[in-house]
Amino acid sequence: MPAEPLDPKRSTLLSVMFADIAGSTRLYETLGDASASRIVETCIEHMDGATRLNGGTTVQVVGDETLSTFPDPELGLQAAVEMMRRVTSEAAAGQPLALRIGLHHGPLLMRENLGVGGPSRVFGSTVNTAARIVALAKARQILISAETLTLLPSHWRDSARHLDAFSLKGKREETAICEILWERREHTTLLRALPTPRPARLQLHYRQRCHVVDERTKYLTLGREPGNDIVIEDRRVSRRHARIEHRRGKFVLVDTSTNGSFVTVEGYGEIALRLEEFVLHGRGHIRLGRVDDGSADATLSFEVL
Incomplete structure (x- = not known):
């Protein structure tokens, strides 16, 4: 059956988050397929649980990565921090787990999944940008576009540090990236502030x-x-x-x-x-x-x- 065509009228404004289990390849090499698979499944359950707890939807799970959407970026960040805390607790219990997360807010194109009861699929520049942001993240790191950070309340902006601007594939202009400091770190180096934006009209x-x-x-x-x-x-x-x-x-x-x-x-x-x-x-x-x-x-x- 051919896929349902994209309907440009089914566009909506959402926050997109990719969460990826860092170092999963090494996990499989060290523990073997069966044990590593059980650990990854537990981690995915934590990620999905944190998403649903904060009003989000897990749209897709591919291997060790989840794609989820949220009505606004604050709910997305609350889910990201909850995911980090849950997986960190597993790591403290002896499981070698860590996440890396990327989030971006913007318009999406949606298409219903042909599977019965399946969630909608999402497409567009916002999804691509979020995917490229998570690729820049390190283990235990939550990254967000500076554009999205401006939409958040002050306590989230105060807990962020500005990284540099990066050239993302498919983007003509550099994208400014920020890190959300979700845990206290004794040696956190603040990089140079973002350049003052040019006057806009x-x-x-x-x-x-x-x-x-x-x-x-x-x-x-x-x-x-x-x-x-x-x-x-x-x-x-x-x-x-x-x-x-x-x-x-x-x-x-x-x-x-x-x-x-x-x-x-x-x-x-x-x-x-x-x-x-x-x-x-x-x-x-x-x-x-x-x-x-x-x-x-x-x-x-x-x-x-």
């Missing part, structure tokens, strides 16, 4: 007018009410439907509406938001409220420069 076009969000214009409000920066007279648009905020060089769309906002980023499918946030990047369109009649009255185009 977002252009928002609506009805032949261009609106700009940058360091001087911190935010724009969108809605049906006359007091908004951009007034959209459409019955499906809430009085104060959404706003776009400038945060540390990023542009965040914050939906506060009843009917939701729908973002299409060039190269990805449509992402539905309802009382959620999304970091705008590249170029694309924002539709306020579900527009079923093909009307463009509630559609804006954007570009991050």
Whole structure:
């Protein structure tokens, strides 16, 4: 039976985490297939348990590695720390186990698994980036993209150290990476801080007018009410439907509406938001409220420069 084609409309915003058992090859060589296999299975059970405990889904298990998704990066990090602690406890009991973990947040394309009751499969740049981040990690190390770190509460940002920026395969620009310090280390060397990001600007076009969000214009409000920066007279648009905020060089769309906002980023499918946030990047369109009649009255185009 042929695989179901990717549906660009089935795109969503999730955190993707790869967790890999470090040194498993040596484990098999040292203990033999049967004993090593039992240890790896126990470790996978811990990884899946920590994922489910924190609201995540184990999408795929390949050998000694799991791919899981979470509604937001904080839940993903909570699961990562829980995994590390569980596996570290096994190691303390005499099992030679250690994990390495990589996490990245962004839009995903999804396809239903053809197996009965199986989870959805996920695809896209976010998955590829998370896979490349975990490849940089060492044993007992949790790595996260600096872009994702900016979405986290302050206590997580305070527990991170900035590593260098790395060239990841398939990425035109270097990706800044951070390590989450989940355990106390006496000799932790802080590397040079990330370079100050260049000033960024977002252009928002609506009805032949261009609106700009940058360091001087911190935010724009969108809605049906006359007091908004951009007034959209459409019955499906809430009085104060959404706003776009400038945060540390990023542009965040914050939906506060009843009917939701729908973002299409060039190269990805449509992402539905309802009382959620999304970091705008590249170029694309924002539709306020579900527009079923093909009307463009509630559609804006954007570009991050």
